[in-house]
Amino acid sequence: MNDMPYKTVLTPEPPKIVALNPTKIVAQDVNVFYGEKHAIKHLSITIPDKAVSAFIGPSGCGKSTFLRSINRMNDTIAGCRVTGKITVDGEDIYDKSLDVVDLRARIGMVFQKPNPFPKSIFENVAYGPRIHGLAKDKTDLERIVTESLQRASLWDEVKDRLHAPGTGLSGGQQQRLCIARAISVNPEVVLMDEPCSALDPIATARIEELIIELKEKFCIVIVTHSMQQAARVSDLTAFFHLGILVEVGDTDEIFTVPQDKRTHDYITGRFG
Amino acid sequence: MSDMVQTKRGMTSSLIVKRRRAEWRFRAYGVAAIVFCFLAILVLFTSIIGKGYSAFQQSHISVPIKFDAAAIDPDGTKNHDTLMGADYESLVKESVYAALSVPEDNKPARKHAMELISDSADTQLRDKVLAAPSIIGKTVEVSLFASDRVDAVLKGNIDRTVPEADRQVSDQQLAWIDGWQKAGKISQDFNTGLFTNGASSKPESAGLLVAIIGSVYMMLIVIFVAVPLGVASAIYLEEFAPKNRWTDLIEVNVNNLAAVPSIVFGLLGLAIFINGFGLPRSASLVGGLVLSLMTLPTIIIATRAALGSIPPSIKEAALGVGASKMQTIFHHVLPLAIPGILTGTIIGLVRALGETAPLLMIGMVAFIVDPPKSVLEPATALPIQIYMWATSAERGFAARTGAATIVLLLFSFLMNAGAIYLRRKFERRW
Numbered sequence: 209m210n211d212m213p214y215k216t217v218l219t220p221e222p223p224k225i226v227a228l229n230p231t232k233i234v235a236q237d238v239n240v241f242y243g244e245k246h247a248i249k250h251l252s253i254t255i256p257d258k259a260v261s262a263f264i265g266p267s268g269c270g271k272s273t274f275l276r277s278i279n280r281m282n283d284t285i286a287g288c289r290v291t292g293k294i295t296v297d298g299e300d301i302y303d304k305s306l307d308v309v310d311l312r313a314r315i316g317m318v319f320q321k322p323n324p325f326p327k328s329i330f331e332n333v334a335y336g337p338r339i340h341g342l343a344k345d346k347t348d349l350e351r352i353v354t355e356s357l358q359r360a361s362l363w364d365e366v367k368d369r370l371h372a373p374g375t376g377l378s379g380g381q382q383q384r385l386c387i388a389r390a391i392s393v394n395p396e397v398v399l400m401d402e403p404c405s406a407l408d409p410i411a412t413a414r415i416e417e418l419i420i421e422l423k424e425k426f427c428i429v430i431v432t433h434s435m436q437q438a439a440r441v442s443d444l445t446a447f448f449h450l451g452i453l454v455e456v457g458d459t460d461e462i463f464t465v466p467q468d469k470r471t472h473d474y475i476t477g478r479f480g
Numbered sequence: 481m482s483d484m485v486q487t488k489r490g491m492t493s494s495l496i497v498k499r500r501r502a503e504w505r506f507r508a509y510g511v512a513a514i515v516f517c518f519l520a521i522l523v524l525f526t527s528i529i530g531k532g533y534s535a536f537q538q539s540h541i542s543v544p545i546k547f548d549a550a551a552i553d554p555d556g557t558k559n560h561d562t563l564m565g566a567d568y569e570s571l572v573k574e575s576v577y578a579a580l581s582v583p584e585d586n587k588p589a590r591k592h593a594m595e596l597i598s599d600s601a602d603t604q605l606r607d608k609v610l611a612a613p614s615i616i617g618k619t620v621e622v623s624l625f626a627s628d629r630v631d632a633v634l635k636g637n638i639d640r641t642v643p644e645a646d647r648q649v650s651d652q653q654l655a656w657i658d659g660w661q662k663a664g665k666i667s668q669d670f671n672t673g674l675f676t677n678g679a680s681s682k683p684e685s686a687g688l689l690v691a692i693i694g695s696v697y698m699m700l701i702v703i704f705v706a707v708p709l710g711v712a713s714a715i716y717l718e719e720f721a722p723k724n725r726w727t728d729l730i731e732v733n734v735n736n737l738a739a740v741p742s743i744v745f746g747l748l749g750l751a752i753f754i755n756g757f758g759l760p761r762s763a764s765l766v767g768g769l770v771l772s773l774m775t776l777p778t779i780i781i782a783t784r785a786a787l788g789s790i791p792p793s794i795k796e797a798a799l800g801v802g803a804s805k806m807q808t809i810f811h812h813v814l815p816l817a818i819p820g821i822l823t824g825t826i827i828g829l830v831r832a833l834g835e836t837a838p839l840l841m842i843g844m845v846a847f848i849v850d851p852p853k854s855v856l857e858p859a860t861a862l863p864i865q866i867y868m869w870a871t872s873a874e875r876g877f878a879a880r881t882g883a884a885t886i887v888l889l890l891f892s893f894l895m896n897a898g899a900i901y902l903r904r905k906f907e908r909r910w
Contacts, residue, residue, distance in 0.1 A: 281799065286723055313802030323793035325812060335811070336801035386797070393801055 214250035217467045219457025222254070225443040229256035232397060232427040233278060238292035240273050240282065247273045249451045251292075255444070257396075257427045260419060262438035262459070265448035266474065271431045274448070275399050278429065279315040280308050296397065313340055315397040316390035321406050322382035324374035324389070329366050332374040332385055333357060336393035352392055360388035361418050380411025387418065391426070398422065400430040404437065416441050435475055439463050447471045528889070532882020534635050538671035538684065540623035541597065541630065541660060545575045545605065549617045558613045566609070568602035572624070580656055592653050598625035600685040623667060625684050628876040633657050634668065637875065674883060678849040679860075679868075683876025686869070688884055690848045694764045694859030695833060695891070701768025701855065702775055702832050707825055709772075710779030717780070718787045719809050738777035745774040746841025754842060761843035762858035770842060771832040778831070782824020786817040819903040826899035830892045836863040862888040 233255040240248035248270045255261045263271035273282070280301065282288045294301050301311055313336070324332050333353045336342075343349035353370075357363040362384040366377070374385050383403055390398055400419070404412040419428060419441050432438050438445050439459060446456045447470070455462060455471040466472040549556065552566040573590075576582075576597055582589045601624040608622065609615060629649050632638050634657075644651050660666045677687025717734075721727045749770035753759045759766050790813050798808040839845075844860050845868060852859040860868075862884060869881040 279800070281796065284795075284799065309802050309804045311802075312799060317796075317800035319793060319796060319800070321793060323791075323797040325794065325797060326816065335798075335803075339801075339803055339807055339811075389797075389801060 214452055216252060216453045217455040217457075217471075219455060219461045219465070219467050223444055223456060223458045223461070225259050225458055226254050226256050229259050231255075232257035232296065233429075234293075234295045234298075235274075236293045236295075238274070238277065238290065238294060240270070240277055241289040241291075242273075242285070243287040247451055248277070251453045253446060253453060253456055255427065255429060258423060258425075259443040260423050260428045260430060260441050261444040261446065262442035263429070263431045263446050263448060264433075264435055264438050264474075265454075267433075269448040270451040271446075271448045272401050274453075275401055275429060275431050278397070279312050279317055279399055281312075281317065283308060313393050314395055315399060316393065316395035318383070318386050318390050318398065318400040318403045320402040322379055322386050324377070324382050324385050326373065326375055328371045329357075329374045329377070329385060330370040333388050333392045336389060340393055342393060356388040356392040357385075359391055359422070360384045361414065361421075362388055378411070380407050380414060383407060383411070383415060384418065387415075387422075391422070395426065397427045397429065400428065402431050402433060405433060412437070435463070447474060449474070528882055528885050530882075532879060532884075532886045534631070535674060535876075535879035535883030536671050537668045538673060539626035539631050539634050540667050540669060541626050542621050542623050542665045542667065543575050543579045543597075544619055545571065545622045546619040547571075547605075547609065547616045552609060552616055553613075558616075560610070563609055563613060564606070566606070568605045568609075571605060572597060572601045589652065592650055593656070596627055596630050596653060596656060598627050598684045599682055600680070601625055603685075626666070628683055628874060629653065630657055630666070631684065632875055634661075634666070674880070678851060679847045680849070683872075683874050683880055686877070686880060688862070688865060688887060689851050691860050691862045691865035691884070692887070693851050694767070694844070695862045697764035697852070697855050697859065698768040698771055698861060699829060699833060701765065702772045702829060705769065706772035706775045706779055706828070710776050710825070711783050711821060713776075714780045714783030714787065715809060715814070718784045719805070719813070734777050734780050738781055741837075742774055742835055743837040743841060745770050746838030748773065749838060750841050760856055760858070762846045762848075762860075763856050764852065764859045764861075765855040766842050767839050767844055767859075767861065768855065770838045771835060774835065774838060775828040775832045778828035779821075779825050782828070783817070783821045786820025786824065787813060789820065790816050815906070818906045822899050822902050822906070826895055830895050833892055833895070834863050834888065836861075836867055839864055862891065 231254055233253075235251055235253050235255075238248055238251045239246065251274060263275060265271050276282045277290050278294060278296075278301075282290060290302060296311075296315065299306070325335065327335075330353055333356050334343075334349055337349060337352045343352055354363065357366065362381060365381060366372075366385075374382065377385060383406075387398075387403075403419075404415050407415065416437065419430065422428060423443075430438075430442065442459045444456065445459045445462045447454045447462070447466075447468075449470050455466060455468045457467075462471065463475060466475060472478075548571070551571060552568075553559075553562055555562070573594060576593055577584075577590060580593050582593050584590075604624060605622065626634075629638075633649055633654065638647065638649050638654075640647075640654065649657075657666070673685060674687050675692070676689055677685055678690040680686040717727065717730065749766055753766045753769055754761055794812050794816065795808055798812045799805075803811065839861055844858075844864050846858055846860055847868075848858050848860055866881055866884045866888065869877045869884060
C-alpha cells in the first residue's frame with residue numbers, strides 16, 4: 209500500500225451502482241491546494257446519475273473541499289488552486305471557456321447551515337428562476353415556486369404564508385426551503401454539504417426522506433459526518449482520509465465488507 | 481444578599497463578596513459616566529437655548545407713516561426708479577418725531593428717538609411702496625423694526641438701576657419705550673427675517689438665508705459626489721479587488737486620510753479647485769467638493785465595514801443558485817448593508833455640515849447679502865455664520881449666534897432623524 213499511497217480501493221470494482229446508472233461526474237487525478245496546504249491528493253472518482261453518493265470521513269479529510277470543487281465554489285476562496293480534471297456529462301468544468309455562473313445553475317448546492325435569504329419564502333425560491341429567466345411570466349414563476357416547494361415537501365407547511373420571511377421558519381423548514389431554492393433552477397446535480405448537521409433528528413429524518421425522493425430526478429452528492437445517514441440514504445459511499453480518497457463502493461458493500469483497513473477502522477468507530 | 485456566602489465547592493466567601501463588589505463598582509462607574517454625559521448635554525443646551533431663543537423674536541414698533549406723495553413721487557409717475565430712489569430715511573425720521581412729538585430744535589432728543597428705530601426701517605418703507613404704489617398719499621400704521629436697544633430693554637437685558645451715564649439706554653428712551661408699550665404699539669413677533677435675510681451689519685436685519693442655502697448646496701454636493709464615489713470604491717475594494725500589496729497600500733491610505741485634519745483638505749481645495757481649475761472663491765461648489773473629499777474616507781470605511789459584516793453564507797447562497805458576483809452583491813449584500821452604510825454616511829455628512837476650518841481656506845468667510853442663485857455664486861455656511869456673528873461686537877449678534885447654533889443643531893438632528901428613519905425603513909423590508 210505504501211507504493212501507491214493515493215490508490216483508491218473500489219468495493220467492488222466497479223461499484224454496481226456506477227455500472228448500472230449513467231455516469232454523471234468524473235474526476236481524474238484532482239488535487240486541491242489552499243495556498244501551501246495540499247487538501248485533496250490525486251483523487252479520481254466516478255459519480256453516477258440518479259443516485260445518492262455520500263462522502264464520509266473524519267473532519268478535515270477534504271470531503272467538503274472536493275464537493276465545493278464540483279461547482280467551483282472554491283473559486284471564491286483566495287489562494288485555492290485546483291489541478292486535474294473534473295467533467296460533468298463529459299464537459300470539463302475547469303475549462304476556460306466555461307461560464308462558472310451557468311455551471312452553478314446546473315449544479316445546485318445546499319449548505320451546512322440553513323442560509324435562506326432574508327426575504328420572503330416566495331422570494332427565496334423565485335430568485336434563481338428570476339435571474340436565469342426561467343419563468344415566462346408571473347403565473348409561470350408562481351408555478352415554479354409551488355412545484356419546487358412541493359418537491360422539497362415544504363409546500364403544505366408554508367402555502368398560507370408564502371410572503372412571510374424565510375428566516376422565520378424553523379431550522380428544518382429553512383433547510384428544506386434552501387433545498388427548494390436549489391432545485392428551483394432545475395439543476396442536474398445537487399450538492400449537499402452536511403445538510404442535517406444543524407438539525408434535530410425529526411427534521412433530519414424528513415430531509416433524508418426528501419433526499420431519497422429527489423434522487424429520482426437528480427444526481428445527489430452529500431457530505432455527511434453521520435455514517436448512519438450515509439448508510440440510510442446513499443447508494444455509493446466514498447471514504448476520505450487526510451485528503452486521500454481511500455475507498456469507494458456500493459453503500460451496502462462498504463459498510464459490511466470494507467476492503468481497506470482505514471475504512472474498516474473508521475466505520476467501526478476505531479477513529480474519527 | 482448576606483456577606484456570609486458559602487458555596488458547595490467551598491469557595492471562600494470573601495472571594496465572592498469581592499467579586500460582587502467589583503461588579504457593583506463597575507456598574508456604578510457606568511451609571512456615573514452616563515449621568516455626567518447627560519449633565520454636560522443639559523448644560524450645553526441650556527446655555528445655547530438661553531442665549532439664542534431671544535433672536536427668534538423680533539420687536540416691532542407701530543408708527544403711523546404719512547406716505548406723502550410730494551416727498552416720494554412728486555410727479556405722480558409711479559416710475560420704478562423714482563420710487564426706488566425716494567428719500568425714505570427722512571420719511572422715517574419725520575414720522576417718528578411726529579409720533580413722539582419731539583420738537584424740531586431739540587437735536588439730542590431727535591438723535592435719541594432715532595436710536596430706537598432700526599437703520600433698516602427705510603428699506604422696509606421702500607419695499608412697502610414698491611410692492612403697492614397705491615399706498616402713496618395715505619397714512620398707514622407700519623410696524624417698523626425696533627433697534628437693538630429696544631430689543632435689549634424688552635428682553636430685560638438693560639439694568640434700569642444703573643445710573644443713566646453708564647447705561648446704553650437713556651432715561652428719555654426708556655420713558656418712550658414704556659409709553660409705546662402701554663399704548664400697545666410695541667409687538668414681538670416671530671423673527672422671520674432670521675431665515676429670509678442675508679448678511680447685515682445690523683443684528684436686527686441680519687439673517688441666515690445665505691448660510692442655510694450655502695449649507696444645503698454643500699450637503700447636496702456631498703451627497704451626490706462623495707456618497708456614490710465612496711460607496712462604489714468601498715464595494716470595489718471589499719468585494720472585487722484582489723488582495724495584494726497595492727490594495728493593502730490603498731487601504732492604509734484611506735484609513736490615514738480619515739484622520740487628516742480638516743484644514744488640510746481646505747488647503748488642498750484651495751490649491752486644486754481654485755488655483756488649479758480656476759473655480760470661483762467662496763462658491764458652494766468648491767466648499768461642497770472640499771467637504772466631499774473630507775467625507776469620502778469616512779464613507780468608504782463605513783461602507784466596507786457594513787459590507788464586511790454581511791455573513792458569507794448569504795453570498796454563498798446566492799452564488800450557489802448561479803447568481804453572478806455582481807448580482808450577488810447588488811441583490812443580496814448591498815441591500816443588507818444599506819442600514820450600516822446609511823449610518824456611516826450620515827455621520828460623515830453631519831460632520832461635514834458642522835465643518836468650519838476647510839471652508840475658511842477657500843474664502844467662505846464672506847459678507848454676502850444676496851442669496852446665491854447657483855452653486856457657483858459666493859455663499860457662506862452655517863458654522864461660518866456662527867463664527868462671524870460670534871466675533872461681532874453688537875449685543876444683538878450674541879443672541880443671533882445662539883440662534884444660528886440652534887438652527888445648525890436642528891439641521892444635524894434632522895439629518896440624524898432622517899438616517900434613523902431610512903435605516904428602519906430598509907430593515908423593515910425583511
